[in-house]
Amino acid sequence: MRRLIASLTIAISLPLLASASAGCSQGSIVSGGCGVSNDGSSITVTGTQSQSPGSPSSSWSPSSSGTPGTSGTPVDTGPSELERCRADAGRARVCLEPRRRTEPAAPAPASAPAAPTISITDLVTLTPATATPTADPSNVGIAGLPTNFVTTASVHTRTGTLFGAPLTARFTPVGYDFAYGDGTTARTTTPGATWDTLGQPQFTPTATSHTYTDRGTYDTTVTIHYTAEIDLGTGWIPLTGTLTIPGPTQQIRIYEAHTALVAHTCTEQPTAPGC
Incomplete structure (x- = not known):
């Protein structure tokens, strides 16, 4: 075929x-x-x-x-x-170059949330110790003479939780702001000590003493400045800065004193003038 x-x-x-x-x-x-x-x-x-x-x-x-x-x-x-x-x-049909398909970019993997940064101000919630000033002796003083102030503050620890993590904080006092109630303040690096502890006679100046000019009742306070360290289970880590913790008010009484020339002391002669 x-x-x-x-x-x-x-x-x-x-x-x-x-x-x-x-x-x-x-x-x-x-x-x-x-x-x-x-x-x-x-x-x-x-x-x-x-x-x-x-x-x-x-x-x-x-x-x-x-x-x-x-x-x-x-x-x-x-x-x-x-x-x-x-x-x-x-x-005649015209062939066209196929469009290139652009694949959408893959979303970036979600990053884990950053660990929170603990600052020294966060430790306020752990309630560091406050302090109260005391006038030596027995919260009384004499106008025109030094009144010696003493407070109690020491290194201490607190345990708590911050941002869901348990920790221990250690507070160390490094400064003291005394407010004497008459508008006068003083910052010291010592909490003060009694005249007996210092081996000084009464009504003599000390690092924390203050002299009032008028008699009366005064509201005094002391503010403690702390440095801090934290332990998350791996050792102590110091934090930057200081933490300021004000203390409660303490009233003291300031009296006037008058001197008189006498032949005997009040112990020797209780009925003497001024006794």
Whole structure:
């Protein structure tokens, strides 16, 4: 059986399609099932159709007589591939470069929350010890003479929880602000000591003493300045700065004293003037 090979070349002049075929090289335009080449000024469409003897097609035999399906009678099989190509050649499809799909950036992994930073002011919630001033002796003094002040403060620890973590804090007193109640204040590095402890006579100046000019009752206070360290289970860690802890009020009584020249003391002569 012989095969009849028919070739057809159609040249169609079209405007330059290079700009429309972005992403395709010249000659890479494809239409239908036929070959299409583009040299920039015209498009050449080629196609091939095969037919065996005895199998006529309406596109190859102009005869319209006879009974369809019999020898020598054309059978309408619809438009051939070449005819579809010829009909579509003037509308050559332009291949386009596929868009590159941009994948969304993966979200950054959630970072663990930063551990809280403990500052010395956070330790106020652990209630460091306060202090109360005392006038030596028995919270009384003499106007015009030094009144000696003493307070009690020492290194101590507190245990508690901060930001959900258990810890121990150690407080060390490093400064004392005495407020004497008459508008006068003094900052010292010592809590003071009694005259007896210091080995001094009464009504003599000390590092914490104050002299009142008038008699009366005065509200005195002392504020403690602490440095602090914390232990989270791995050893002591010093914190920067100092913590200021004011103390409660202590009233003291200041009297006037008058001197008189007498022959005997009040012990020797209780009825003497001024006794």
